Amino acid sequence: MKNQLLSDLDLTSLLSLSFSVSINELHDSLSELGFEDIRPAHGFMFKRMIPDGATGIELAEYLGISKQAVSKMVDYLEKSGYVMRQTHPTDKRGRIIVLTERGWLVVKAKEEILTNIEQRWIDNIGAERMQMLKEDLKKLVDEENEDKLSSRLRPVW
Numbered sequence: 001m002k003n004q005l006l007s008d009l010d011l012t013s014l015l016s017l018s019f020s021v022s023i024n025e026l027h028d029s030l031s032e033l034g035f036e037d038i039r040p041a042h043g044f045m046f047k048r049m050i051p052d053g054a055t056g057i058e059l060a061e062y063l064g065i066s067k068q069a070v071s072k073m074v075d076y077l078e079k080s081g082y083v084m085r086q087t088h089p090t091d092k093r094g095r096i097i098v099l100t101e102r103g104w105l106v107v108k109a110k111e112e113i114l115t116n117i118e119q120r121w122i123d124n125i126g127a128e129r130m131q132m133l134k135e136d137l138k139k140l141v142d143e144e145n146e147d148k149l150s151s152r153l154r155p156v157w
Contacts, residue, residue, distance in 0.1 A: 022117055029113045035106050037080050045073060046082075046099060046107055053098035055088065082106060 009017065023040055030038050041063070048054050048062040060070045074097050077083045082103040088094035099107065122130045 022114070025117060026110060026113050030106065030109060033109055035109065038082070038106055042073070042077060042082070043110060045070075045077075046103065049083070049097060049099055049103075050107065053086070053096040055094060055096055059097065077103075 006014070006017075027038065027040065030036070044063060045059055048059055054062070056067050056070050056074065059074075060067045063070065074083060074085070078085065080102075081100055083097050084100050085095045085097055088096045118130070125133075
């Protein structure tokens with residue numbers, strides 16, 4: 001029954017479902033490790049903060065959301081111990097948001113969890129097919145979006 005459901009899905013639905021399954025597993029695993037207050041959108045924010053932090057304006061532009069929304073997210077993450085605001089290194093009037101030790105622990109855990117998920121997929125379909133899948137997706141995305149690709153990776157849900 002389940003296989004019939006999947007066999008009827010178009011490519012976009014399969015890509016979306018594979019993304020959703022991976023993100024859900026990632027966050028279930030993070031929760032088990034004590035990071036139950038981390039949400040998918042936070043990971044996109046962390047990505048922009050690595051390695052040296054980012055301003056609220058940079059985060060808002062990267063995520064495609066308002067500065068006020070970023071400020072609320074930063075407040076939440078700061079209270080939870082994942083980020084902290086510091087004086088900007090080159091603009092003493094500005095503030096920069098950086099990951100704390102706890103924030104870096106989440107990043108490290110995320111990398112390990114996603115590596116494990118990918119390894120299971122490799123075990124399932126084989127390393128060669130996984131490499132081909134990655135190369136094919138990169139090619140399709142690149143060719144279909146020539147100069148339209150954004151450097152921003154933001155949530156789509």
